[in-house]
Amino acid sequence: MIDPGTMNATTKQPASHEGSGGFPPFDTSTFPSQIFWLVVTFAFLFVVVWRVAGPRINGVITTRRNKINGDIAEAQKHRSDAEAASAAYQTALAGARARANAHAEETRKRIAGEIDKAKADADARAHEATAKAEASIQAMRAEARTSMTNAARDAAIEIVARLTGETVSAEDAAAAVKAGN
């Protein structure tokens, strides 16, 4: 596999030969070219990174970070605003509820008072009516008794007159009715 011709290649010029046989990475004749191109290409990439790519990437990342932080701060602010509004709403709601309760209580008391008063009035009127009715009942009862007594006396006079033909005075008849009663 190893061509004897290439074995004779001196280390001075294998860069222009098929320098097989040796260990290629240790072929020192290629070193100047390798290092020259390394310096050129690496320096080029370094300048690209240093002057163009680095600042550009850094700029984008920084802009994004600032934007995100700004947005977060703004969201934080909105949130605290919303929380403050919510707290104010809760306070207002509690106040309104307290006022409504007080008003309801007051109304309830007033209505209860009116009801009590009306009830008392009604009671009084009912008592008055009862008393009046009882009085009239008493009167009627007395009257009925009187009229009954008179009727009995008249009847007694009539009976006596029919049976005996005698006329009995009203006073006697009344006394007899009263005695027989």
Add this chain to the structure above:
Amino acid sequence: MAMHPMEQFEVRPLIEHPLFQIAGHNIYFTNQSLFMVIVVAAASLFLTLAMGGGRMVPSRVQSMAEMSYEFVANMIHSSAGDDGLKFFPFIFTTFIFVLFCNVFGMVPWSFTVTSQIAITFAMTAFIISMVIVVGFMKHGLGFLKLFVPHAPWYLLILLVPIEVISFFTRLVSLSVRLFANMLAGHTMLAVFAGFVVMLGAAGGILSILSIGPMLMIVAIMMLELLVAFLQAYVFAILTCIYLNEALHLHDQH
């Protein structure tokens, strides 16, 4: 002709004539150069075009670019602290370069740039030099305290050389780790691919058996994708850790 597993690591000039000379060395435009250009072009396009819109809600590609950016930024922050972020462009470039080289190397018939010791060693040498320069710039001669652990003086005679050696061993460990990982994985893939070809060419029952190494290639391919990412990560985070030492010596940041 059966492919040699090492053939994929050969650096060959694509243009026969050297472009020019530096200090007497011929500079060629090689297959590796081509792939470095492709990798860097792809990475540049990925990092710039993906962010083209710069949209608030990112597209998929933009999200990937941002993720890689934040991944590296977090890595530097956690391992080297705030002042490590000054080195972000360099470490990000290193990470993206190694990652793209590793991942592009997974494409069949491509060239794995990071499978060359020259590349990984050059990068490592630059990183270690940078660490030393940063250390001396920040702490002056106090940077040498990095090599002096808290210990009695008689132990220091032993410990200081060890610290110095371990510091410079990083040159080897950082470069060889990446190089060897990429080299081994791709060699393994090539070897199994060779088995598939050999069994397939053998004919008969052996052709059917070639499904075995084929499945192995699929499995190794997935493993290599993981390794490609992992080694880029390891390379970048070790760079961060070495920088952290230069910035903060032995203190925690």
